[in-house]
Amino acid sequence: MALINAARLIADLRELAGIGKLGTGVDRVALSPADIEARHWLMGRMRAAGLAARMDSVGNVYGRYPDAERAILVGSHTDTVPQGGWLDGALGVVYGLEVARAALEAGGASRVGVDVVAFQDEEGSFLPCLGSRSFCEDVTEAEIRAAKSKDGLPLIEALAALRNEGPRIRRDPQRVLCYLEAHIEQGPRLEALGRRIGVVTGLVGIRRFRIGCRGQADHAGTTPMAMRKDAGMALFRLATRIADEFPGLGGPDTVWNIGNVALRPGAANVVPGDGEMTLEFRDIDPSTLDRLEQGVLAWVAEASRGPLSLHAEATARIPPTRMAEHLAQAIAAAAAAHGEEPVFMPSGAGHDAMVLGRFMPAGMLFVPSIGGRSHDVAEDTSEADIVLGCEVLAAAVAKLRQALETGSV
Amino acid sequence: MALINAARLIADLRELAGIGKLGTGVDRVALSPADIEARHWLMGRMRAAGLAARMDSVGNVYGRYPDAERAILVGSHTDTVPQGGWLDGALGVVYGLEVARAALEAGGASRVGVDVVAFQDEEGSFLPCLGSRSFCEDVTEAEIRAAKSKDGLPLIEALAALRNEGPRIRRDPQRVLCYLEAHIEQGPRLEALGRRIGVVTGLVGIRRFRIGCRGQADHAGTTPMAMRKDAGMALFRLATRIADEFPGLGGPDTVWNIGNVALRPGAANVVPGDGEMTLEFRDIDPSTLDRLEQGVLAWVAEASRGPLSLHAEATARIPPTRMAEHLAQAIAAAAAAHGEEPVFMPSGAGHDAMVLGRFMPAGMLFVPSIGGRSHDVAEDTSEADIVLGCEVLAAAVAKLRQALETGSV
Numbered sequence: 001m002a003l004i005n006a007a008r009l010i011a012d013l014r015e016l017a018g019i020g021k022l023g024t025g026v027d028r029v030a031l032s033p034a035d036i037e038a039r040h041w042l043m044g045r046m047r048a049a050g051l052a053a054r055m056d057s058v059g060n061v062y063g064r065y066p067d068a069e070r071a072i073l074v075g076s077h078t079d080t081v082p083q084g085g086w087l088d089g090a091l092g093v094v095y096g097l098e099v100a101r102a103a104l105e106a107g108g109a110s111r112v113g114v115d116v117v118a119f120q121d122e123e124g125s126f127l128p129c130l131g132s133r134s135f136c137e138d139v140t141e142a143e144i145r146a147a148k149s150k151d152g153l154p155l156i157e158a159l160a161a162l163r164n165e166g167p168r169i170r171r172d173p174q175r176v177l178c179y180l181e182a183h184i185e186q187g188p189r190l191e192a193l194g195r196r197i198g199v200v201t202g203l204v205g206i207r208r209f210r211i212g213c214r215g216q217a218d219h220a221g222t223t224p225m226a227m228r229k230d231a232g233m234a235l236f237r238l239a240t241r242i243a244d245e246f247p248g249l250g251g252p253d254t255v256w257n258i259g260n261v262a263l264r265p266g267a268a269n270v271v272p273g274d275g276e277m278t279l280e281f282r283d284i285d286p287s288t289l290d291r292l293e294q295g296v297l298a299w300v301a302e303a304s305r306g307p308l309s310l311h312a313e314a315t316a317r318i319p320p321t322r323m324a325e326h327l328a329q330a331i332a333a334a335a336a337a338h339g340e341e342p343v344f345m346p347s348g349a350g351h352d353a354m355v356l357g358r359f360m361p362a363g364m365l366f367v368p369s370i371g372g373r374s375h376d377v378a379e380d381t382s383e384a385d386i387v388l389g390c391e392v393l394a395a396a397v398a399k400l401r402q403a404l405e406t407g408s409v
Numbered sequence: 410m411a412l413i414n415a416a417r418l419i420a421d422l423r424e425l426a427g428i429g430k431l432g433t434g435v436d437r438v439a440l441s442p443a444d445i446e447a448r449h450w451l452m453g454r455m456r457a458a459g460l461a462a463r464m465d466s467v468g469n470v471y472g473r474y475p476d477a478e479r480a481i482l483v484g485s486h487t488d489t490v491p492q493g494g495w496l497d498g499a500l501g502v503v504y505g506l507e508v509a510r511a512a513l514e515a516g517g518a519s520r521v522g523v524d525v526v527a528f529q530d531e532e533g534s535f536l537p538c539l540g541s542r543s544f545c546e547d548v549t550e551a552e553i554r555a556a557k558s559k560d561g562l563p564l565i566e567a568l569a570a571l572r573n574e575g576p577r578i579r580r581d582p583q584r585v586l587c588y589l590e591a592h593i594e595q596g597p598r599l600e601a602l603g604r605r606i607g608v609v610t611g612l613v614g615i616r617r618f619r620i621g622c623r624g625q626a627d628h629a630g631t632t633p634m635a636m637r638k639d640a641g642m643a644l645f646r647l648a649t650r651i652a653d654e655f656p657g658l659g660g661p662d663t664v665w666n667i668g669n670v671a672l673r674p675g676a677a678n679v680v681p682g683d684g685e686m687t688l689e690f691r692d693i694d695p696s697t698l699d700r701l702e703q704g705v706l707a708w709v710a711e712a713s714r715g716p717l718s719l720h721a722e723a724t725a726r727i728p729p730t731r732m733a734e735h736l737a738q739a740i741a742a743a744a745a746a747h748g749e750e751p752v753f754m755p756s757g758a759g760h761d762a763m764v765l766g767r768f769m770p771a772g773m774l775f776v777p778s779i780g781g782r783s784h785d786v787a788e789d790t791s792e793a794d795i796v797l798g799c800e801v802l803a804a805a806v807a808k809l810r811q812a813l814e815t816g817s818v
Contacts, residue, residue: 187631204630208677219783220666221613221691221757222596225656227781232667233652239645247634257629258641259677266669268617268687270784278677282630348630372636374628375679 003394004102006387012045012094013386016078017086025377026086030079030121030130031059031158038078042093042118049101051116056169059120059162060131065100065113070404072397073179074099075117077131077352084123085184085379091367091386092182093118099394103401112401115176119352126155132352135171136359171359177404178327179356182365182393184381186349188372196385197335197342197392198366199328203354204253204282204346205289205320211238211300214309217265217273229307232263232272238310239277241299246281249295251288253346256281279312284320284346321354327363327400334395338388365393412515412803415796418507421454422795425487425503426495434786435495439488439530439539440468440567447487451502451527458510460525465578468529468571469540474509474522479813481806482588483508484526486540486761493532494593494788500776500795501591502527508803512810521810524585528761535564541761544580545768580768586813587736588765591774591802593790595758597781605794606744606751606801607775608737612763613662613691613755614698614729620647620709623718626674626682638716641672641681647719648686650708655690658704660697662755665690688721693729693755730763736772736809743804747797774802 019041020026020034028034039061046053051063061078065071076092096116103114119131127147133139147155185191190198215229239258246256258279263272281292297312304310328344335342345366347353353362367389370380428450429435429443437443448470455462460472470487474480485501505525512523528540536556542548556564594600599607624638648667655665667688672681690701706721713719737753744751754775756762762771776798779789790798 185631186628187633188627188636189631189633192636206630218597218781219595219758220668220689221615221664221759222594222598222783223664223757223781224596224598224662225664227597227601230666232670233648236645236648236667237652239642240649243642243646253633255630255632255634257639257678257680258645259629259679259681260672260675261641261670263669268668268689269666270668271666272668280629280677348632349628350630372627372632374631 002391003398004098004390009094009098009387009390010383012097013086013090016041016090016094020080022083023377025084025379026080027083028078028080029082030123030125031161035079036161039118042078045097046116049097050104051100055162055165056167057162057165058131058134058159058168060135060169061118062169063100063116065115068113069111070175070177071113071115072400073115073117073176074397075119076181076183077120077122078118079121079123079125081123081375083377085374085376087184087379087381088186088374089122091184095182095390095393098390099397102394110401110405112177112404114397122352125149126158128350129352129355132355134168136355137170138355176360178324178361178363179353180327180363180393180397181351181353182367182389183351184374184379185366185369186374187369189345190343190366190368191370191372193343195341195343196368196388197340199332199342199344200323200347200364200366201328201344202284202320202322202346203351203357204284204348205286206280206282206316206318207289207293207314208278208280208316209296209312210276210315211235211279211310211312212274212276214274215272215307218271220269220271223271228271230271231275231308234303234308234310235261235275235277238299238303242279242296245295246292249291251283251285254281254283254288254292255348282348286320318350321357323353323357323363324361327361330396330400331363331365331392334392334399337395338392340388340392365389411800412807413507413511413799418503418796418799419792421503421506422495422499425450425499429489431492432786434493434788435489436492437487437489438491439532439534440570444488445570448527451487454506455525458506459513460509464571464574465576466571466574467540467543467568467577469544469578470527471578472506472509472525474524477522478520479584479586480522480524481809482524482526482585483806484528485590485592486529486531487527488530488532488534490532490784492786494783494785496593496788496790497595497783498531500593504591504799504802507799508806511803519810519814521586521813523806531761534558535567537759538761538764541764543577545764546579547764585769587733587770587772588762589736589772589802589806590760590762591776591798592760593783593788594775594778595783596778598754599752599775599777600779600781602752604750604752605777605797606749608741608744608751608753609732609756609773609775610737610753611693611729611731611755612760612766613693613757614695615689615691615725615727615759616698616702616723617687617689617725618705618721619685619724620644620688620719620721621683621685623683624681624716627680629678629680632680637680639680640684640717643712643717643719644670644684644686647708647712651688651705654704655701658700660692660694663690663692663697663701664757691757695729727759730766732762732766732772733770736770739805739809740772740774740801743801743808746804747801749797749801774798
């Protein structure tokens with residue numbers, strides 16, 4: 001028996017995708033007019049469903065389940081990257097709306113309700129996970145004052161558009177028992193395996209380094225090879241060494257990337273005098289991250305012996321976040337009850353659950369991304385997979401409410 | 410006995426360096442107000458010395474030795490790169506002025522004079538070696554119409570500043586017997602060897618390739634390593650292979666450079682979807698250039714087997730230019746007469762002599778560059794070396810005039 005209304009779910013997702021619509025995708029950057037419009041639309045939907053909805057002064061929208069003392073919180077974010085897809089974030093929010101709405105329709109008194117949340121700026125147009133960090137009281141006022149968009153717009157100026165909203169919504173530990181977030185996978189693994197439900201074991205830790213090299217800019221026609229201090233070649237050799245040695249140092253799910261490199265002065269006929277590249281690596285296991293970091297730092301030090309000077313500066317160190325085992329099992333059991341064998345997998349991307357998971361039990365469910373695409377207008381998931389994901393989430397929520405009600409969790 | 414006036418030579422070089430002065434250097438980009446002012450200054454100096462001077466409609470300045478049927482042409486260019494040095498180009502022009510001036514002062518009728526030239530835009534702010542190519546009728550009107558500065562200013566618009574100048578000065582094969590150009594080395598070899606005069610055997614050929622790679626941009630957290638099509642890593646590996654294998658393929662004086670690389674989209678958390686880098690290599694021997702090119706093209710083809718597509722596009726193929734043996738010997742003999750053992754060396758940089766050398770016998774003399782620096786305000790040469798270089802050139806010119814006069818060359 002269906003726990004949710006599939007047609008209504010799809011219709012709401014499509015209607016939300018119309019706000020900030022950009023071809024097949026959506027441009028709904030945090031605190032843009034489209035973002036704020038979407039949050040007002042969501043409050044309307046929440047109220048129509050019987051939830052007590054309000055927006056706070058950072059733009060978080062919270063829908064409170066009526067007559068419940070405690071609640072499972074379900075949600076995600078409604079902001080997008082520039083020129084983003086229609087499901088990244090929106091899927092988890094509308095799932096939450098539909099699960100709560102269907103539960104209210106099903107009736108039956110319960111002291112454990114389903115609260116629904118749409119966090120602000122998960123994508124970090126100003127400050128990554130601003131909304132969930134605000135909700136968990138995990139962001140300082142100094143950070144908020146310092147945050148700016150890529151174009152230099154201060155966050156506090158952008159927040160002025162919300163001046164009439166209420167005070168910041170903080171998590172209430174007495175009420176909110178756990179957090180569940182559904183999301184598109186944003187990767188190709190489920191599709192490649194032919195599976196439809198991912199159960200997230202944890203969110204990987206991320207370490208990011210800026211690796212700089214200082215050599216000497218010289219005329220590339222007149223300076224003999226033996227007399228050069230070529231910053232570019234030193235970085236190319238280091239990149240190749242990383243590619244050769246990381247597989248032996250990392251685990252089976254380790255990923256790493258050199259996404260950018262810049263050489264100066266950058267002319268065909270000038271030996272690069274200095275340069276830098278960005279390295280990041282991700283894994284769910286902190287000791288693996290440590291091993292990779294030790295490797296890189298040793299190779300950088302080794303490459304510095306000689307006429308070249310290299311240095312590595314950590315620009316981000318995000319620790320891994322484990323998802324709660326009992327929530328993962330609840331999602332897996334619900335998938336199995338729908339005839340699906342789930343894939344247990346780390347999330348290689350960051351999510352609001354990464355923040356929430358440090359303050360309460362959290363769990364995540366993935367649905368497949370067609371072609372692994374996301375952060376792009378081509379991002380998509382089949383309607384069948386969208387509906388299945390919501391059914392599985394609703395089933396997991398129903399079981400958890402029951403268990404929480406009876407105190408068996 | 411000195412053939413030139415050392416104090417006057419230095420004073421003229423310093424005075425010319427005052428036009429477009431920028432700290433210890435000079436900014437006298439072709440067709441800028443400073444460039445045009447310098448050319449008018451030069452005409453004044455030429456006329457004061459007794460040369461018949463004029464500027465043509467591309468800005469070439471030519472000083473004709475009076476009462477001579479034939480002439481040795483001596484010169485270089487007075488334009489600079491942006492934020493350039495005080496000697497690159499200017500040295501060879503003022504040497505020409507001083508050699509001709511001293512010859513006129515020394516008197517004695519001669520049917521072989523010393524003509525002096527300052528070519529336009531050797532540095533290629535609009536069109537590399539525009540002046541020498543115009544002089545040799547080696548540039549088409551279509552090229553001139555198409556040429557633009559890096560900022561998009563069309564050459565023909567910049568040339569409007571010269572509208573009142575005379576028609577283009579063309580080489581007169583009956584008159585001009587050969588071309589001599591002195592220049593700073595722009596490299597560290599003379600200084601490293603402790604020698605003061607370089608005799609240029611030829612100007613290296615240059616081949617330049619844009620090597621592109623197309624892969625696929627993916628989320629660097631969610632895409633397993635085995636499923637990536639990383640355009641950046643393919644370029645890094647190719648660069649490393651070039652560095653490892655070029656020494657075995659090239660000659661002792663081969664140089665090569667990867668001066669620039671760009672990855673797109675260029676974000677820390679996105680696998681590079683495409684990228685490109687610039688490779689150039691230089692050698693005096695065309696068969697060496699062929700071997701290097703075959704190597705690169707084979708490695709590019711090899712790297713393309715798989716999910717990545719690489720391609721190499723030749724963006725420049727400048728053939729080597731040999732300097733005339735009898736001119737090199739004349740310079741070497743003059744150096745020896747001054748107690749200096751010269752270094753025979755290829756020029757790794759391009760010069761106007763590269764153009765002239767295809768149309769008449771040409772020779773070049775190098776003086777040391779302190780620290781090998783050039784194209785920079787720090788570019789410098791000791792006054793002693795500047796004076797010695799001009800003495801050696803004057804001595805070589807004197808011997809050549811004598812030989813040409815008597816028909817022994």
